[in-house]
Amino acid sequence: MENTTLPMSELTACLKVIGDPTRFLMLKLVEKKTYCVCEFVEMLGVSQPAVSQHLRKLKDLGILTEERREQWRYFTLNTTSTYFPVVRDLLQYSDDQDERYLQALEREGLASC
DSSP states (O other), X not given: OOOOOOOXXXXXXXXXXXXXXXXXXXXXXXTTSOEEHHHHHHHHTOOHHHHHHHHHHHHHTTSEEEEEETTEEXXXXXXXXXXXXXXXXXXXXXXXXXHHHHHHHHTTTOOOO
Protein backbone atom coordinates (compact mmCIF):
# COMPACT_ATOMS: atom_id res chain seq x y z
CA MET A 1 0.00 0.00 0.00
CA GLU A 2 1.29 3.40 -0.94
CA ASN A 3 1.65 6.04 1.77
CA THR A 4 -0.87 8.84 1.41
CA THR A 5 -1.40 11.99 3.39
CA LEU A 6 -4.30 12.27 5.80
CA PRO A 7 -6.20 15.32 6.98
CA MET A 8 -4.94 16.41 10.40
CA SER A 9 -8.35 15.76 11.97
CA GLU A 10 -8.27 12.12 10.80
CA LEU A 11 -4.67 11.62 11.80
CA THR A 12 -5.21 13.04 15.29
CA ALA A 13 -8.35 10.89 15.70
CA CYS A 14 -6.26 7.82 14.81
CA LEU A 15 -3.47 8.81 17.20
CA LYS A 16 -5.99 9.38 19.98
CA VAL A 17 -7.39 5.87 19.58
CA ILE A 18 -4.06 4.05 19.25
CA GLY A 19 -2.41 6.25 21.89
CA ASP A 20 -4.10 4.31 24.67
CA PRO A 21 -1.49 1.92 26.15
CA THR A 22 -3.82 -1.10 26.18
CA ARG A 23 -5.00 -0.53 22.62
CA PHE A 24 -1.44 -0.05 21.39
CA LEU A 25 -0.45 -3.29 23.12
CA MET A 26 -3.33 -5.04 21.37
CA LEU A 27 -2.05 -3.72 18.04
CA LYS A 28 1.44 -4.94 18.91
CA LEU A 29 0.02 -8.40 19.56
CA VAL A 30 -2.10 -8.61 16.39
CA GLU A 31 0.84 -7.38 14.33
CA LYS A 32 2.00 -10.99 14.12
CA LYS A 33 -1.07 -13.12 14.89
CA THR A 34 -4.87 -13.17 15.00
CA TYR A 35 -6.42 -13.26 18.48
CA CYS A 36 -9.83 -13.98 19.94
CA VAL A 37 -11.50 -11.72 22.50
CA CYS A 38 -11.10 -14.37 25.20
CA GLU A 39 -7.37 -14.59 24.46
CA PHE A 40 -7.00 -10.83 24.98
CA VAL A 41 -8.84 -11.12 28.31
CA GLU A 42 -6.35 -13.71 29.56
CA MET A 43 -3.25 -12.13 28.06
CA LEU A 44 -3.97 -8.59 29.22
CA GLY A 45 -5.62 -9.39 32.55
CA VAL A 46 -8.50 -7.06 31.65
CA SER A 47 -12.24 -7.75 31.86
CA GLN A 48 -14.12 -8.94 28.78
CA PRO A 49 -16.25 -5.77 28.58
CA ALA A 50 -13.11 -3.60 28.70
CA VAL A 51 -11.41 -5.69 26.01
CA SER A 52 -14.53 -5.46 23.84
CA GLN A 53 -14.61 -1.66 24.18
CA HIS A 54 -10.96 -1.36 23.18
CA LEU A 55 -11.50 -3.66 20.21
CA ARG A 56 -14.62 -1.76 19.15
CA LYS A 57 -12.70 1.52 19.01
CA LEU A 58 -9.94 -0.03 16.91
CA LYS A 59 -12.45 -1.76 14.66
CA ASP A 60 -14.62 1.37 14.25
CA LEU A 61 -11.54 3.25 13.05
CA GLY A 62 -10.84 0.44 10.58
CA ILE A 63 -7.49 -0.53 12.09
CA LEU A 64 -8.66 -4.04 12.96
CA THR A 65 -10.82 -6.50 11.08
CA GLU A 66 -13.14 -8.94 12.77
CA GLU A 67 -13.85 -12.51 11.74
CA ARG A 68 -16.57 -14.57 13.36
CA ARG A 69 -15.99 -18.28 13.86
CA GLU A 70 -19.04 -19.82 15.47
CA GLN A 71 -19.60 -17.80 18.67
CA TRP A 72 -16.04 -16.45 18.79
CA ARG A 73 -14.68 -13.19 17.36
CA TYR A 74 -11.14 -13.01 16.05
CA PHE A 75 -9.26 -9.80 15.32
CA THR A 76 -6.37 -9.03 13.01
CA LEU A 77 -4.56 -5.96 11.76
CA ASN A 78 -6.27 -4.42 8.72
CA THR A 79 -3.47 -3.92 6.21
CA THR A 80 -5.85 -2.17 3.79
CA SER A 81 -6.79 0.57 6.28
CA THR A 82 -5.83 4.12 5.36
CA TYR A 83 -4.24 4.25 8.83
CA PHE A 84 -2.16 1.10 8.33
CA PRO A 85 1.03 2.94 7.28
CA VAL A 86 0.87 5.06 10.44
CA VAL A 87 0.21 2.05 12.66
CA ARG A 88 2.90 -0.03 10.94
CA ASP A 89 5.48 2.72 11.39
CA LEU A 90 4.65 3.23 15.07
CA LEU A 91 4.78 -0.51 15.73
CA GLN A 92 8.26 -0.61 14.21
CA TYR A 93 9.39 1.86 16.88
CA SER A 94 7.90 -0.15 19.74
CA ASP A 95 10.16 -2.27 21.92
CA ASP A 96 9.78 -6.05 21.56
CA GLN A 97 11.25 -6.33 25.06
CA ASP A 98 8.58 -4.18 26.70
CA GLU A 99 7.60 -5.75 30.02
CA ARG A 100 3.85 -5.59 29.46
CA TYR A 101 4.19 -7.06 25.96
CA LEU A 102 6.35 -9.93 27.21
CA GLN A 103 3.92 -10.62 30.07
CA ALA A 104 1.03 -10.80 27.60
CA LEU A 105 2.97 -13.25 25.42
CA GLU A 106 3.69 -15.41 28.49
CA ARG A 107 -0.07 -15.76 29.05
CA GLU A 108 -0.73 -16.66 25.43
CA GLY A 109 -2.54 -19.96 25.10
CA LEU A 110 -4.16 -19.86 28.54
CA ALA A 111 -7.61 -19.12 27.13
CA SER A 112 -9.69 -21.94 25.71
CA CYS A 113 -11.83 -20.51 22.96
